[in-house]
Amino acid sequence: MRSAYGVETVRAAERELMARLPEGALMQRAAAGLAAACAELLGRVYGARVVLLVGSGDNGGDALYAGARLARRGAGVTAVLLAPDRTHAGGLAALRRAGGSVAPGRRDDAGQGPADLAAAERVILAADLVVDGIVGIGGKGGLRPDAAALAEVTAASRAAVVAVDLPSGVEADTGEVRGAAVRADLTVTFGTHKPGLLIDPAREYAGSVRLIDIGLSMPDEAELEALQHADVAALLPVPRAESDKYRRGVVGIAAGSARYPGAAVLAVAGALRGGAGAVRYVGPAGDAVIARFPETLVSSGSPERAGRVQAWVVGPGAGDDAEAVAAVLRADVPVLVDADGLRLADRDLVRARRAPTLLTPHAGEAAALLGVSRDEVEGARLHSVRELAGRYGATVLLKGSTTLVASAAGGVVRVNPTGTSWLATAGSGDVLSGLTGSLLAAGLGALDAGSAGAYLHGLAGRFAADGAPMGAHDVAEEIRSAWRDVVG
Numbered sequence: 014m015r016s017a018y019g020v021e022t023v024r025a026a027e028r029e030l031m032a033r034l035p036e037g038a039l040m041q042r043a044a045a046g047l048a049a050a051c052a053e054l055l056g057r058v059y060g061a062r063v064v065l066l067v068g069s070g071d072n073g074g075d076a077l078y079a080g081a082r083l084a085r086r087g088a089g090v091t092a093v094l095l096a097p098d099r100t101h102a103g104g105l106a107a108l109r110r111a112g113g114s115v116a117p118g119r120r121d122d123a124g125q126g127p128a129d130l131a132a133a134e135r136v137i138l139a140a141d142l143v144v145d146g147i148v149g150i151g152g153k154g155g156l157r158p159d160a161a162a163l164a165e166v167t168a169a170s171r172a173a174v175v176a177v178d179l180p181s182g183v184e185a186d187t188g189e190v191r192g193a194a195v196r197a198d199l200t201v202t203f204g205t206h207k208p209g210l211l212i213d214p215a216r217e218y219a220g221s222v223r224l225i226d227i228g229l230s231m232p233d234e235a236e237l238e239a240l241q242h243a244d245v246a247a248l249l250p251v252p253r254a255e256s257d258k259y260r261r262g263v264v265g266i267a268a269g270s271a272r273y274p275g276a277a278v279l280a281v282a283g284a285l286r287g288g289a290g291a292v293r294y295v296g297p298a299g300d301a302v303i304a305r306f307p308e309t310l311v312s313s314g315s316p317e318r319a320g321r322v323q324a325w326v327v328g329p330g331a332g333d334d335a336e337a338v339a340a341v342l343r344a345d346v347p348v349l350v351d352a353d354g355l356r357l358a359d360r361d362l363v364r365a366r367r368a369p370t371l372l373t374p375h376a377g378e379a380a381a382l383l384g385v386s387r388d389e390v391e392g393a394r395l396h397s398v399r400e401l402a403g404r405y406g407a408t409v410l411l412k413g414s415t416t417l418v419a420s421a422a423g424g425v426v427r428v429n430p431t432g433t434s435w436l437a438t439a440g441s442g443d444v445l446s447g448l449t450g451s452l453l454a455a456g457l458g459a460l461d462a463g464s465a466g467a468y469l470h471g472l473a474g475r476f477a478a479d480g481a482p483m484g485a486h487d488v489a490e491e492i493r494s495a496w497r498d499v500v501g
């Protein structure tokens with residue numbers, strides 16, 4: 014499990030550890046890890062041109078101490094100071110002792126003014142490596158103008174970019190990016206991941222992320238967590254000798270319409286690979302379903318008369334069949350609502366349910382339910398998923414390149430690490446809803462079913478794409494390979 018903690022929690026852990034260590038020890042641990050990561054990225058340190066972007070806090074201090082270590086190994090290190098009078102004094106002295114220099118300030122007198130942007134631009138454009146120590150977990154709001162200008166010049170340079178703790182300009186707690194931010198190739202983060210490193214859009218700015226253990230001890234419950242292979246393997250249902258199809262779970266799919274029979278076929282395709290013992294289909298696309306998957310139990314008419322079902326999936330390609338959605342929501346078993354079903358589901362009916370409900374909107378559908386624009390949802394994914402879960406009293410899976418799953422009661426939010434942009438293809442969500450519904454029928458809770466479903470689906474998408482475009486049915490085909498990969 015990869016866990017992420019917000020700034021307040023990190024600060025508390027930092028205070029607790031600092032009280033037991035000599036002054037400055039923690040920053041030295043951070044700087045040592047940072048310098049090692051920079052050296053690895055550079056390959057050859059001797060003679061490399063390194064520029065440090067240094068803000069007024071400890072994030073800048075980390076950069077300066079790491080720069081000193083690189084200078085001692087023969088790198089040419091230049092610091093660009095955003096606020097010379099408030100620069101970390103110990104770090105700056107260490108850099109100077111190691112032979113590093115400071116880019117000229119705006120006033121020529123003693124280089125006391127903030128960095129001269131033209132001079133900074135010259136060194137940045139000539140650099141092999143830029144170390145972004147502008148701001149870390151102490152950042153508030155978007156970057157200020159001077160810092161934003163440095164972020165832009167850095168983006169224009171060919172240098173490798175390493176962010177210290179976080180790419181400057183991204184929100185550590187939410188993954189939101191308001192205005193300019195540094196785009197890093199590598200982020201070296203200290204003590205624990207921060208939510209922003211795992212959630213888009215900030216995640217994209219971080220590049221690859223390396224965690225340096227500095228000895229912080231974090232609480233058991235994280236604010237955000239990303240499952241990994243072993244976690245998913247432990248969740249996936251495995252049939253036992255005494256299992257029959259009912260014990261393994263029967264998933265009901267109420268989806269598709271005469272106009273969109275494909276959505277039903279794709280949802281069934283996902284469900285058949287999700288671990289339930291049987292898949293029941295109810296709706297007007299029965300002929301298409303049975304032609305493709307003869308093992309499906311097909312009926313027409315109302316979901317209420319479909320026979321025994323341990324979890325329902327409703328909504329993919331459902332058109333305007335509000336009655337089917339309402340009938341499914343009245344069932345006292347777990348229900349997954351997707352696509353058209355989200356628009357048709359009555360919020361009070363969802364709130365009144367006792368069995369788990371899992372809503373699986375993409376950003377556009379979430380925006381419609383929240384009454385905001387799609388961009389607002391995309392820009393504030395963590396806030397949006399929590400808000401929707403609260404309003405509906407349901408678990409919500411917000412699809413996207415970093416799919417999030419949040420429970421109504423709050424607590425830890427799961428983020429899916431296996432997503433790929435190849436999955437942005439028609440019908441891919443239908444496969445996910447069937448797969449995840451199947452996991453619900455097999456007995457997983459809504460948070461686990463949503464996160465394990467997204468994980469397998471993402472992995473299946475990667476296998477199916479393998480660097481080339483693919484269709485949703487290819488994703489369904491690869492779920493079995495993804496499953497084997499996870500449990501293997």
Ligand SMILES: NC(=O)C1=CN([C@@H]2O[C@H](COP(=O)(O)OP(=O)(O)OC[C@H]3O[C@@H](n4cnc5c(N)ncnc54)[C@H](OP(=O)(O)O)[C@@H]3O)[C@@H](O)[C@H]2O)[C@@H](O)CC1
Nearest residue numbers: 027040069070071072148149150151152153155156157178
């Ligand atoms: N936690 C740990 O265990 C460890 C933490 N360590 C390190 O400490 C870092 C946290 O240091 P920190 O607390 O000094 O804050 P930091 O991120 O440097 O920023 C504060 C400064 O930035 C400024 N500023 C604010 N917003 C801004 C903006 N939008 N645009 C531009 N500037 C902005 C703000 O200015 P002010 O508001 O005061 O004018 C203030 O002076 C942490 O990320 C990690 O790298 C490691 O050394 C060891 C272990």
Ligand SMILES: [K+]
Nearest residue numbers: 145148177181
């Ligand atoms: K930074």
